[in-house]
Amino acid sequence: MSRTIVTPRPGTTDNNAKLVFTTGEAAEICKVSQQTIIRCFDAGRLKGFRVPGSRFRRIPRDELIRFMRENNIPTDELEGGKKRILVVDDDDQIVELFVDVLSRDGRFEIKTASTGYDAGLMTTQFRPDLLLLDYMLPDVNGNVVCRTIRQNPELSAMKIIIVSGVVKQDEIDDLLKAGADEFVKKPFNIERLVARIGELLAV
Secondary structure (H helix, E strand, O other): OOOOOOOOOOOOOHHOOOOOEEHHHHHHHOOOOOHHHHHHHHHOOOOOOOOOOOOOEEEEEEHHHHHHHHHHOOOOHOOOOEHHHHEEEEHHHHHHHHHHHHHOOEEEEEEEEEOOHHHHHHHHHHHHEEEEOOOOOOEEHHHHHHHHHHHOHOOOOOEEEEOHHHOOOOHHHHHHHHHEEEEEEEEOOOHHHHHHEEEOOOO
């Protein structure tokens, strides 16, 4: 029978490599009591499985991260302190560029969306530290997305960089008033943009 051995990456804790957690381990990571984790598990709020032939509960990594985000519990211990970036653009080439460059950088976890509607859903689920947002989306303009985010106090710390091509100066001013932290005009220098992302996120 073959086994998969997970080796921690250099500079990571064991929790960065683990794929399944006991209720005790989950409690320690979430900074709550083990009984709280067990109650959430039994109520279906925290999904997992029982070890066959026993009462032991086990919680998959992805599910624990989902649970923590849903309950506003920091996930740094599981994700190695990586900053979360949501890329919102309907241009596949731009998205591919961002995902490729930012993933290889090593400091960031990346998710993508192609519409304002999807961006809203992903923002709630993923809780990004920074939004890379195209101004002209298929269903809504970037300033609407900015205002919607800034009206949510739970997202007040999120940084927003608007990326766009044809935009007038008064539109740029409106975007900054709507809550954008930065405006970057296409075509852009990807190295400078990554450097600016690092500055905004202090990484």
